[in-house]
Amino acid sequence: MSFTLAIVGRPNVGKSTLFNRLVGKKLALVDDQPGVTRDLREGDARLADLRFTVIDTAGLEQATDESLQGRMRALTERAVQMADLCLFIIDARVGVTADDLVFAEILRRKADGRVLLAANKAEGNAGDAGYYEAFSLGLGEPIALSAEHGEGLDELRHALMPWHDRFAAERRAAERQVALDAEGAPEEHDPTKPMQIAVMGRPNAGKSTLINAILGEDRLLTGPEAGITRDSIGLNVTWGDRPFKLFDTAGIRKKAKVQEKLEKLSVSDGLRAVRFAEVVIILLDVTIPFETQDLRLADLAEREGRAVIFAVNKWDLAEDKNQTLAALKEMRDRLLPQLAGAPLVTVSALTGRGLERLREAIVTTYEIWNKRVSTSRLNDWLIEQVQQHPPPAPGGRRIRLRYMTQAKARPPTFIVFCSKPEDMPTSYSRFLVNGLRRDFDMPGVPIRLELRKRENPFADRKTHRATKLRKRPGPPRD
Incomplete structure (x- = not known):
């Protein structure tokens, strides 16, 4: 990919819709309710002959404290700093709001001129006023878009092309320098595909915290509130000496409690991640392990034919660890006989303890899943x-x-x-x-x-012989 583009803007301006349009798949959840996206989601974008990486971000809000909105904003600002280019989107139907003015100023400070401006929902004449208002933000000429209907994408491509050429030239220069520095060193190439790992569990079990601990950075939004994660986010990481792709999924409650449309979409997205995974980690809370929902998730993974690992989180809270571990193993074999002996690893996502044991269990279970017997x-x-x-x-x-x-x-x-x-x-x-x-x-x-x-190899021959006997002519009649 030639460069990375972060899509930023207020909640509900159409960032995720544009993200899905650019990657050509419905990877991000989309709903009329604002604030659906919370984590950063990456995808491989294609726009005519352009290839680049696009990042969908949470809606910028005026919150700087430790609240959920404040942590979402901090994560979005981090995406602005790590991306090569930012696409700042406003709602052309609404026009420029006070929040847009604030965030335009933030982008001027933090993006160092690496900003393009777009006025989304500009189909027809309804967005003309908002489009012309966008000039007042001082970020250059806006691009009129309709992410929902696919309008304005050619203008977006023309605006991205100079940046594409610039970043491509910078990367070629960097690669030449790296090649010169490494001249004489043996070339190494690992063709192994990333192992697909889905992390599942009930809400607030610590799934996002666990993945952040594996990544070694706060890439996913976390906090004490249950149900923060909504999308099934796929993240590539080299863990140990092997490549992995980790899927963080939304916490899944009992079906009777899932009433909101948005939560239903999140659950459906998480269940779909299981079908693409190779190993599924069922993350248990040591204080309330193997509840009905945990058993259903494990049974789902088994029915889908996936290798299963049980990771017991918050292990630092367990008092009598030996007795607790023995009780957990007994519950696993009694409640899930179809997964008897599945690895049960104790971890603390908050402190990072037990991660190496978890990685070893994943690799071993993956090899067993691929096992062949003569x-x-x-x-x-x-x-x-x-x-x-x-x-x-x-x-x-x-x-x-x-x-x-x-x-x-x-x-x-x-x-x-x-x-x-x-x-x-x-x-x-x-x-x-x-x-x-x-x-x-x-x-x-x-x-x-x-x-x-087993098929009888003589069955067809016997049938053929019986047919011939029936067709054999009898004695002539008088």
């Missing part, structure tokens, strides 16, 4: 299991298990060919799954077992 080992194991615990014999004829193979990994999926799969009781299938998990060391990952009836 067909010969599986069939030797199957013979042993049948000898120790023969399958049932419905109707007096025992079900014969003939052959076993692994169809795929991610999650490990096995196929057993048998004589009467429709008569196999669930209890015996569970016995086989538990044996696979135990004997091939696969704790914490879903295991799929499919029973199939």
